[in-house]
Amino acid sequence: MTSAALRRNAPALLLFALVAVYVLLCFDQHGLSNDEEVQHVYGRLLLDYYRSGLIDLAAFQYKNLYLYGGLFDLLAASAERLLPAMNVWDLRHLLTALFGVGGLFAVYRTARLLAGEAAALSAVGLLMLTGAWSGALFTHTKDIPFAACMAWATLCTVRLVPLMPRPPLALVLQLGAAIGCAFGLRVGAVFAVMALGLTVIAVSALSAGSLRTRAIHLLRSIASLLPAVPVALALMALFWPWSVQAPGNLFKALTTFSHFTFDLYTVLDGEVMKIGEVPRHYLPLYLAARLPELALAGLLLAAAGTLTAGRRIDWLRWLPVLLAALLPLALALATRPTLYNGIRHFTFLLPPLAVIAAAGLCAAGRWSRARPATTAAFALLCAAGVAVPLYDMARLAPYHYVNYNRLAGGFAGAPDRWETDYWSDGVREAAALLRTRIDAEPAPAEPWQVAVCAESLQAQAWLPAERYVVTRDWVRADFFISTTHMRCDEVLRGDEIARVERAGLTLTVVKDRRALPPELRRPLR
Numbered sequence: 001m002t003s004a005a006l007r008r009n010a011p012a013l014l015l016f017a018l019v020a021v022y023v024l025l026c027f028d029q030h031g032l033s034n035d036e037e038v039q040h041v042y043g044r045l046l047l048d049y050y051r052s053g054l055i056d057l058a059a060f061q062y063k064n065l066y067l068y069g070g071l072f073d074l075l076a077a078s079a080e081r082l083l084p085a086m087n088v089w090d091l092r093h094l095l096t097a098l099f100g101v102g103g104l105f106a107v108y109r110t111a112r113l114l115a116g117e118a119a120a121l122s123a124v125g126l127l128m129l130t131g132a133w134s135g136a137l138f139t140h141t142k143d144i145p146f147a148a149c150m151a152w153a154t155l156c157t158v159r160l161v162p163l164m165p166r167p168p169l170a171l172v173l174q175l176g177a178a179i180g181c182a183f184g185l186r187v188g189a190v191f192a193v194m195a196l197g198l199t200v201i202a203v204s205a206l207s208a209g210s211l212r213t214r215a216i217h218l219l220r221s222i223a224s225l226l227p228a229v230p231v232a233l234a235l236m237a238l239f240w241p242w243s244v245q246a247p248g249n250l251f252k253a254l255t256t257f258s259h260f261t262f263d264l265y266t267v268l269d270g271e272v273m274k275i276g277e278v279p280r281h282y283l284p285l286y287l288a289a290r291l292p293e294l295a296l297a298g299l300l301l302a303a304a305g306t307l308t309a310g311r312r313i314d315w316l317r318w319l320p321v322l323l324a325a326l327l328p329l330a331l332a333l334a335t336r337p338t339l340y341n342g343i344r345h346f347t348f349l350l351p352p353l354a355v356i357a358a359a360g361l362c363a364a365g366r367w368s369r370a371r372p373a374t375t376a377a378f379a380l381l382c383a384a385g386v387a388v389p390l391y392d393m394a395r396l397a398p399y400h401y402v403n404y405n406r407l408a409g410g411f412a413g414a415p416d417r418w419e420t421d422y423w424s425d426g427v428r429e430a431a432a433l434l435r436t437r438i439d440a441e442p443a444p445a446e447p448w449q450v451a452v453c454a455e456s457l458q459a460q461a462w463l464p465a466e467r468y469v470v471t472r473d474w475v476r477a478d479f480f481i482s483t484t485h486m487r488c489d490e491v492l493r494g495d496e497i498a499r500v501e502r503a504g505l506t507l508t509v510v511k512d513r514r515a516l517p518p519e520l521r522r523p524l525r
Contacts, residue, residue, distance in 0.1 A: 031428030043073025103148030135401025176228030180235025289408035294385025298357025426508035
């Protein structure tokens, strides 16, 4: 890189260097997510499938994990063998974050193509200010990698638009790789295919010439994209072998997840409900609550800008981003799928929304510079819009994935109103607090029995088995570790001996139950 290029790219290099420092400082501070154990077992089984020469089929009988692509879990299981000395859960979290950084780079390039360098930097900044992205960067080991692959698919589609109907083969193959990797994680990659198809149709329909000329343009465009198909199918087959073992498997996965439900509850603006009965406004309301105020302002400014500068906007270039953000949201509103954990399953909406919001903010910034009276006010509002979520992130770290904007009441207003620590991320710190309090006592004749309102391994991974054993027999439990999410901490009695707190609110509690009489040891509900 020349000195001129280095100076030109210095802000972006600095921003990504800060992101890299953040990842290195924080990746080993998080506990396991609820699904992480089964996902990692699935990755190990997929690795066994390939090591056995496709003979060991245990991966396809393991729970319902065959309905998911195994790209991330297969890579994590392989990395585990290469780095056996590293804690496997920290390794997974570092790998997840690397996917997330890759997604940030796709966002940067997309925004730069569409709206310039300032918008590119702003889009990355907005995404990192969003706790549902930067806080989830380590523990959401399905959602973040999938969102990153979808961001790359969107970038490739944006780059294709001005080059149709004869895009370069290298770009077509990159598109196939991005979509194939997305399918290698979730069947939701069908949204990327839909966005691509609608974009190609729109580009051809709006091209110059007669109806026959436009039809030829469409056919040539489709033909030029065909090399992406075998690449996407090969990667999907590699990382999700079940998907190609029978003709209807892909459709089976798609229909299963569209109405997938089980006995679980979620909360929306203070109302507790079954996950299969959420209202249509569940997802948009959670998006409005989770996005930082500055991002919401950028989206509103972008919407307003379309009304005043409609004809000057290159809608075809923007169409892939708009479809990436709005098409899944529209289909969720129309079909009312099972939803829970707020926006977790739709984390992939955050990158395109960040691009749109950044463009809105930059357009408003250019407008304000032409009017000196508004320049200082706009700058102050933007500074406040950055400072507030940064302050919240610092207070909640490393659990800021649970943060909400001030319009939704902030984190202080989240308990009993919004989903909080649904991944039980604080259990790791709570286990350390239990050890700090109890390890000084004489070793018991038998290991202490620990009940945990989470998956057993989420606590056992951080407790030495010679002194502590996680039990499912909560009546006999000597200690109880629980998140306060959905008030699970109230299920068992005990003397509270430690708590994980952030911003004045309790995330996780540790209770000592050894002194309880038998009649008080049973769960309260």
